[in-house]
Amino acid sequence: MKATVLRLGHRKSRDKRVTTHVFLAARALGACGGILTGEQDDVILDTVRKVADKWGGEFSISFSANWKRDVSKAKKSGLSVVHLTMYGEPVQARIAELRRKKALLVVVGAQKVPAEAYSLADYNIAVTGQPHSEVAALAVFLHELAGGKELGAKFSGARISVKPNPRGKTVIARVGGKKARGKTHLYM
Numbered sequence: 767m768k769a770t771v772l773r774l775g776h777r778k779s780r781d782k783r784v785t786t787h788v789f790l791a792a793r794a795l796g797a798c799g800g801i802l803t804g805e806q807d808d809v810i811l812d813t814v815r816k817v818a819d820k821w822g823g824e825f826s827i828s829f830s831a832n833w834k835r836d837v838s839k840a841k842k843s844g845l846s847v848v849h850l851t852m853y854g855e856p857v858q859a860r861i862a863e864l865r866r867k868k869a870l871l872v873v874v875g876a877q878k879v880p881a882e883a884y885s886l887a888d889y890n891i892a893v894t895g896q897p898h899s900e901v902a903a904l905a906v907f908l909h910e911l912a913g914g915k916e917l918g919a920k921f922s923g924a925r926i927s928v929k930p931n932p933r934g935k936t937v938i939a940r941v942g943g944k945k946a947r948g949k950t951h952l953y954m
Contacts, residue, residue, distance in 0.1 A: 767911060768869040769797045770845075771904065774833055775877040776804035787901045788874055789814045789827060795908040796916035797872070799826040803833040804876060822924025833873075837886050840871040846888045849873040850903045854890035861910045864889065872907065874900045 771792040776785045785807070789800045793814070802810060806829050818825040830836050837847055846867045864870065873883060884890055893906040908916065921927070929936040 767865065767867065769872050769908065769911065770799045770801065770840075770870070771797050771872045771874060772801040772803060772830075772833060772836060774803055774873055774875045774879060774883060776802055776807060776810075777877060778805045778807050781876045782807060782810060784899070784901060785876060786810050786813055788904060790817060791901050791905050792872075792908065793818060793823065793825040795905060796912050796919060797908060798824060800828075801833075801836055802827065802829045803831070803836070806831075820925050821927070822921030823919075824922070834882065834886070837871065837873070837883075841886075841888070845869045845871045847871045847873060847886065848889045848891050848907075849875075849879075849883055849887035850893070850900065850907055851875070851879065851884070851890050852892050852895055852897065852903075853884075854892040856895075857891050857893050857907060857910050860889060860891060864891075864911060865913070870911075872904065874904055876900070 769792075771788065773785050773788055781804075785802065789802075789810070792800055800814065808829075811827055811829060814825070814827045818827075840847055846864070846869075848864065848870050850872060873887060875883070891907065893903045893910075925940050927938045927940075929938055
């Protein structure tokens with residue numbers, strides 16, 4: 767299952783941190799790419815590219831000035847469009863059906879989502895009917911979509927990784943494809 771995340775209506779002055787977190791969560795939880803719409807923000811694009819390069823895996827990100835065109839193009843190419851909204855159908859009612867899809871375009875709003883987004887989406891999906899963060903909604907949705915398998919994913923080409931440590935931080939750096947000495951910081 768391939769999922770691409772479209773961030774709808776990004777505003778540079780207000781959304782930069784949350785939009786960055788939307789794409790970092792998307793990458794970490796198995797999405798293959800992201801599309802930033804709204805105001806162009808090269809800082810976010812560069813930040814996410816640098817993280818993907820350093821931490822590995824296949825994740826591409828781009829800017830688009832026309833989200834409607836992207837949704838239309840996705841649908842024409844056979845992708846199903848899922849709009850995450852607290853007003854949608856419960857994720858648990860549709861997740862089995864969505865897992866059978868070849869690929870998804872997952873739309874995550876920033877500013878007030880235009881009514882057209884609801885009608886253009888194939889699915890309007892809610893992870894809860896309560897106010898919450900779009901980062902949380904995306905994380906829960908991608909977790910449900912992958913059935914938890916994304917939690918053990920290995921990221922090819924990683925130059926840095928974390929070794930689980932119950933009492934501190936162990937970071938493994940790779941130089942030239944070889945494992946370099948890890949740094950461990952213990953916290954008690």
